[in-house]
Amino acid sequence: MKSRVLTADFIFDGWQLWPHAAIAIDEQGCILQFIPQPDERQLRKADYFAGLLCPGFINVHCHTELSYLKDCIPRGTGLVNFILKLMETRHDPAFSPDIKLQAITLADQQMQQAGIVAVGDIVNTLDSLPVKQSTNLYYHHFVECMGVPDDVAQQRFEQAQKLAATWKAHTSFPATIIPHAPYSVSDTLFRYIALQDESLISIHNQETAAESEWFLTGQGSMRRLYDTLGISFHQAAGCGNTSLRHVLPFFFEKNTSAHKPCQLILVHNTFTPATDIQWATEQFQDSIYWCICPKANLYIEQQLPPLEALMTFADDRIVMGTDSLASNDTLSILEEMKCLQQHFPSIGLENLLRWATWNGAKALHCESWLGSFTPGKKPGVVHVSSIHQQRLSSESRSQRIA
Numbered sequence: 001m002k003s004r005v006l007t008a009d010f011i012f013d014g015w016q017l018w019p020h021a022a023i024a025i026d027e028q029g030c031i032l033q034f035i036p037q038p039d040e041r042q043l044r045k046a047d048y049f050a051g052l053l054c055p056g057f058i059n060v061h062c063h064t065e066l067s068y069l070k071d072c073i074p075r076g077t078g079l080v081n082f083i084l085k086l087m088e089t090r091h092d093p094a095f096s097p098d099i100k101l102q103a104i105t106l107a108d109q110q111m112q113q114a115g116i117v118a119v120g121d122i123v124n125t126l127d128s129l130p131v132k133q134s135t136n137l138y139y140h141h142f143v144e145c146m147g148v149p150d151d152v153a154q155q156r157f158e159q160a161q162k163l164a165a166t167w168k169a170h171t172s173f174p175a176t177i178i179p180h181a182p183y184s185v186s187d188t189l190f191r192y193i194a195l196q197d198e199s200l201i202s203i204h205n206q207e208t209a210a211e212s213e214w215f216l217t218g219q220g221s222m223r224r225l226y227d228t229l230g231i232s233f234h235q236a237a238g239c240g241n242t243s244l245r246h247v248l249p250f251f252f253e254k255n256t257s258a259h260k261p262c263q264l265i266l267v268h269n270t271f272t273p274a275t276d277i278q279w280a281t282e283q284f285q286d287s288i289y290w291c292i293c294p295k296a297n298l299y300i301e302q303q304l305p306p307l308e309a310l311m312t313f314a315d316d317r318i319v320m321g322t323d324s325l326a327s328n329d330t331l332s333i334l335e336e337m338k339c340l341q342q343h344f345p346s347i348g349l350e351n352l353l354r355w356a357t358w359n360g361a362k363a364l365h366c367e368s369w370l371g372s373f374t375p376g377k378k379p380g381v382v383h384v385s386s387i388h389q390q391r392l393s394s395e396s397r398s399q400r401i402a
């Protein structure tokens with residue numbers, strides 16, 4: 001069997017940066033050996049890359065089915081306006097099934113080229129199914145469920161069950177039913193979702209200040225969302241808790257002994273107060289991952305998540321996502337890392353890379369074959385160029401090389 005040795009200024013193994021280390025891989029890209037200090041002979045036959053090599057990136061939150069909406073929704077108008085515009089544009093007949101499929105195909109290819117190997121993909125439709133049947137990426141499908149009026153809960157849940165069954169029947173990937181967000185899912189629907197025997201759930205969390213305001217006081221711009229959509233208000237309005245404290249207990253009530261332990265990926269967390277992060281971490285420590293999508297947060301709310309607080313309480317559970325092309329100009333984890341480095345200059349490259357690789361693989365339950373340069377795994381090898389003093393530069397590019 002032919003093997004290749006790869007070396008670079010730094011090798012990131014999934015946990016830390018190793019200067020001038022090397023990896024040996026086979027023809028299929030399987031890791032044969034991690035070599036922290038290669039000798040002269042090993043270095044002579046190694047292929048050298050300027051910059052760093054790391055395992056393939058994990059994009060924990062995306063909506064590939066919305067890829068056709070690139071540049072369609074104005075920036076910086078806030079989440080309520082964003083959602084209303086999205087719902088209006090989604091049903092525009094100008095976007096034919098062909099146009100949608102072309103956009104999804106391109107998004108899938110661009111993610112592969114940028115070094116992404118696995119994606120947590122929110123689905124409301126089967127629009128991306130043909131792409132998923134021939135892709136080289138690994139996908140976990142999150143079948144999204146929403147419904148505020150109490151009397152639609154059962155019907156919405158059954159619809160999601162049917163959609164999840166179709167996804168599972170026609171692809172090799174897992175599909176789990178998830179709630180869209182605290183403000184768009186009734187307590188009854190939350191109970192249906194929480195009681196199913198699913199172990200991996202994702203939910204949009206505190207993406208706007210209006211979300212917790214609605215739960216705490218029953219006031220604010222969420223009212224405009226319900227009014228414009230012509231639906232009744234969420235029943236938990238003014239319950240006195242933040243949205244996070246209202247919804248998390250649904251998933252961790254010990255009311256059925258047969259219930260599998262649940263793992264929850266909280267997405268965005270842009271307006272999560274440090275007190276909520278500390279509370280959630282203390283209550284449900286091993287069960288929660290915090291996914292950040294900084295470029296989408298800037299696109300929609302012009303705000304970034306409370307990264308210092310997340311690092312204080314949950315550094316080993318931070319993961320990264322791109323969100324969709326409706327709220328981002330790229331589906332690139334490297335670009336999300338650059339954005340974070342620019343706005344939080346004190347964050348080290350090791351932290352960013354760990355969130356983008358190993359932590360993400362654990363969050364999507366694919367750490368047994370992705371996320372680190374452990375022998376036996378086939379995690380993808382990504383070259384990141386233009387690294388200066390252990391920092392990304394604006395010229396840094398990521399490319400899958402094995």
Ligand SMILES: [Zn+2]
Binds near residue numbers: 061122
């Ligand atoms: Zn999203």
